[in-house]
Amino acid sequence: MAVRVLCSVLFPSGVNMSRVRSVVPAVRGLLLFLVVLLSSSACSNANKDGGPSAAPQPKAPQATNLPTGAQSANEQEDGQWLMPAKNYASTRYSGLDQINSDNVKTLKVAWTFSTGVNRGHEAAPLVVGDTMYVVTPYPNILYALDLKNPGSVKWKYEPDPAAAAQGVACCDLVNRGAAFYDGTIFYNTLDAHTVAVDAATGRELWKTQVGDINKGETVTMAPIVVKGKVLVGNSGGEFGVRGWIQALNVGDGKVAWKAYNTGPDTDVLIGADFKPFYAKDQGKDLGVSTWPPDQWKIGGGTVWGWISYDPELNLIYYGSGNPGPWNPDARPGDNKWTCSVIARDADTGAAKWAYQVGPHDLYDWDGINESLLVELPFNGQQRKVLVRPERDGYVYIFDRVTGEVLSAEPFAHLTATKGVDLKTGELAHVEEKKPGTGKVVRDICPAAPGAKDWEPSAFSPKTGLVYIPHQNLCMDFEGVEANYIAGTPYVGANVKMYAGPGDGHRGEFTAWDPVAQRAVWKIEERFPVWSGAVVTAGDVVFYGTMDGFFKAVNARTGEVVWQFKVGSGIIGQPIVYKGPDGREYVAVLSGVGGWSGAVVAGGLDPRDPTGALGYLNAMGDLPQYTTKGGMLYVFSLP
């Protein structure tokens, strides 16, 4: 190891020649001698071990300009995939069109790679130059795969997260992916650390502890890099943690700013710039006054989902998770800023506007879903909007400058709410569906994972449609006493989920027209669609199912044109890229798990309908359709 370090010191990729020339000739001679000696013996030894070569490294592209995805930007499609959502606008739209809705029916497996991990694989692979990067669920191994020699491992990095973290991860041991920036891969580990790894060598550059597993904090989200800062948020809404988002400097991993989603304005980074659109979200220290005393300290509002960024407005957008505990009787009040959409200044973290989607959440409807930043005509005017298919079953369309809700139309079967008043921003609840302690409320639709959970949707500027993977689930809910014991679940509810209306199908894939505010087509799936979506310029949408089918759909008609049965159910995020050979590829991780797939990944016993926070009742037949096992699949035309 020491030899390798010395070699890289003696052969830096960019040697400063002027400094070398100024060195006294004798010293130069000695240096030259040492260099020759070491390079002939030690460095060749390092190579024999199969370790990284000390010769000039095949440097990963140093891209510091990440794709914005803004429709107005007219960006060139470079065929890479540098962040899970493809671009800052989170559209998951690939400009590649070799594979189109006509020829996709001939798609074939190009190569595969086993991750060796058996838990739920929710991550998106990244493609940078001729390398693909794959992050596994716990133990969070990062593989660098050579695309020129498909499937071969360039290097592997193991962060060795604390095994105990497995006991405070609510919903399987997932990881939602990594982010590339400036020659570095950034990602989070289950035991609440953020790591920076040299994309060329696999060397750890820094590792920062961002949370504490003893308080129930884990990190499962994929970070996003904005203006030299890595944005990270915590998980643990079922453990009574206090939700936050923080920015780490890409260079050294030091915290640049940290904003909580509950508590006093100073902690939430609410200042003079904070201008929420609706009166319901205006006031001082609402993160304290909308809670019983001190409850905000254990009140959730985590950030385990998606963050988007608008470079023009210099704002980041994200949503916060559910309040804790689930039993709403324990926390009278609006419980700000849980279940909220929040816009912050990308440099300072200062809040710009916020909208609480679910004041005093009753059903675990986290607000962590993705924010798609697109431009749409509204009332004859082109608006900068933010599209959010929410857990509560509505597609919200915000004016992303002001935070005004322009539209909130349901995309799923709803029984617990009656719509959103666009004047006041209030969500109307159905009185008899409100749960409480010792009270069993039946037929609440959607169920706790919502009409749509974390699984990200895609937007095609060509079709103008949003492609939404989601659930069709309802639930019975009973509030019970919740005791806060740090590091243990803080839920206070018994839940049983089951299929919503229909033939027992629990999943749906919906194409949504955000301008007409209606569904254009819909595909029903046996199990919740827990995978992400991706759409291409070839008018093909890809997604996977929990029973293990990877599907290609005509983006305009909703016709399933092609499907392939993979080894284990798919809950990962598909990506589309251009290989070193100039051809278009589609890649996805298979490996069932996650909250919905815990029955398989965790070997649960379906006789208990309340298991896995009530999801077990709806998933008892999943083991008949799939087994666990992580595998990457890459497809191409023959």
Place this chain on the structure above:
Amino acid sequence: MKHLLRNIVDAVRGRPAFILPPSAFILLLFASCMREERGFRVSPPPSGRVQTVRLTELQPGPAQPMEVTQNAYEQNAYAVSEGKRLYEQMNCVGCHFHGGGGIGPPLMDARWIYGSDPSQIFSTIVQGRPNGMPSFRNKLNDDQVWKITAYVRSLSGQVEKDVAPSRSDDMSGPPPESSTEKKPPVKSGGIPKSAEMPK
């Protein structure tokens, strides 16, 4: 059978039953036999007992039988129901739910990663286990842990039906502990999560 039941119902209501077959009497007799014999001064095993417990059957040299711990609380319905109350209050239910598991493994099946003997369960609760099971040392006293231990074993039918809780006061979950089919623990135990990770 229907006829027989009606006769019994009638008999209970005090109506004159024309024919009460002897089988009904025998049935009633057996029903009374199924009652728990409540000991009012039972003591759980001494906690030192868990010091000697092994986690594996494998031992070099001649085979030695695994020790079996008798937890007197497993014959005591009150203690088992107290164990159930503690199981819920201490948030065991948050990970293992009502036996089906979620964050933690199921407790109603026959696979015991860290052993099914009461002493093994006791030490799992007190010491914690490296793949996510927290240590509850100093959170519960020994007596409470033995009660939880008795309840945990009732989830997989390891406790007599007359002692195990029969009906929950909550929304219906899995079949009551008293109706859970008893399955002998799998001999080799279960696979700990750590064994699933590549190294």
